[in-house]
Amino acid sequence: MRNWVASLSRLLLAVMGMVFTLFVLWGCGEVAQRPTSAAPNVSELPFPFLIPGLDRQRTVRLYLPPNYEHETQSYPVIYMHDGQNVFDNATAYADEWGVDESLNTLAKTSGRKFIVVAIDNGGDFRMNELSPWTNKRFGEAQGKAYMQLIVDVVKPYIDNNYRTKADVKNTAIMGSSMGGLITHYAVHNYPEVFGKAGIFSPSYWYSQDVFSDTKLHRSKDSLRLYVLYGSDEGDGMIADADKMQRLIKGQGHPRENMQFVTVPGGQHNEQLWGGSFTDAIEWLFEIH
Template sequence: MNTKYLYLILISIFIIGCKNQESKISGTIQKEEAKQLITDTVTLKTTAQSNVKVVEKQFEIAGLDRNRQIRVYLPPSYHTSDKKHPVLYMHDAQNLFDKYTSYSGEWEVDESLNQLAKTSDIELIVVGIDNGAEKRMNELSPWKNSQFGEAEGEAYMKFIVNQIKPYIDNNYRTLADKNNTAIIGSSMGGLISHYAIYEYPEIFSKVGIFSPSYWYSDDVFTFTKNNPIPKEARLFLLVGKKEGQGMTENTEKMHTQILSSNHPKENIHMIIDPEGEHNEAFWKKHFTSAIEWLFTNKL
């Protein structure tokens, strides 16, 4: 064979081989890029700040035969200091930090507290307990309701006090005494938070009662009357005039009843927002004010 033709054949084979290899590399790169894009997309499907973590451990609720997940917010300075922090317990954790896990918007608790940490000395650990979905109404009331069924709130609060709080105090740098322990919730979460400070005044000294479902059971009024709390306990009540029938009236009724028990006026604060509706946007609006009042007596 002519040397010239042999040379051309060899060059052609080399070029074809290079193109095939380039095609393989390009395909690999495209596949890797696609995989990374999917990973990035999944990763981006959260609005929670980086200092919010879902605890991998599943916690069994004693007496209710079901497991529950919790989410923990740590202050921005947590990993760069040895400081201990107050702890705030909250319900409906799916709605606190991330719009992608929320069914009706998020409170933006993490963004609010990160900003507050920049402008004040308030740095809290927040423990969010996921709600029980179809069991939510039952778990968040210690009183039976003829329409919604059995009360599981007593077991739910024992779960927080006897299982979740010890876990948090043992695994994080907390100020574990009652003066540094608060609880906040909205709607049915407001009802169970009210119950919490009255049932466990040795555990909680601060409570945020947002849009409380006092309509759920009249027993809450009798229970409150029969179980006065320490004078130093601080209660922040919030309700909106656009929330629905009876919401404002019931909250005002409770406010009056608490004051009539000689609880100091300076330790109970109520806001009636004329534009307030029963949603996360309303609770988010007043969250920072509630934290400042509960922990520093500022509004």
């Protein structure tokens, strides 16, 4: 009898352990993944792209406008970072932006349509790849190689295989946090490629070189610059954004081509960025 009770106790403990393990794994998303939320007009390009000089590959996700296959016109293109978070809850780190739903709605209400090219981040390499400046804590800068991927590899592929308006006026780049930092760098260092920028909650804190680089590479007057952050993102975010605004204004950038927006109560998350996406696109592309 005593042996039977001991065996039953061991069995119960084992079952409880399995249940606990399953619960933990489920919470980590390893058993029950979130269902996909991407719209049907979102796809993953059939092969990854190699980052020049880094021997790393990146997945690229593509949004095509509604009814693209049955139309003949060409479209402006928006390049975005952290592609996992742009369209789909199943791949997002925390939450998605909902860019596909936002643009599908905008197409219905305004008739304006866009192509979006979203480049996945590199996980452990994200901080390095999304900055062109070295950081003592996070290590070497690999942002220049990442921008080569976009400018020299991905953009030519997109322009050659899809109906794009490839000129600078119709090419935008957008990102948040570290993606905001590399976006800022992109429009100041590739003015012949990108004519519009959506810079959300930029990580200007990562390197003070962003300010000296902005002084060195004054933007073209025609650049449309939309910088957004939340009031609850911390004093550092507000101070850095204010500093950048003063710098760009001091350079004489036309006020009608720059917009610094503070969202009351906004925090550093996809709710802020996704919720502000349509407003940014409407301002950048002058949709009234």
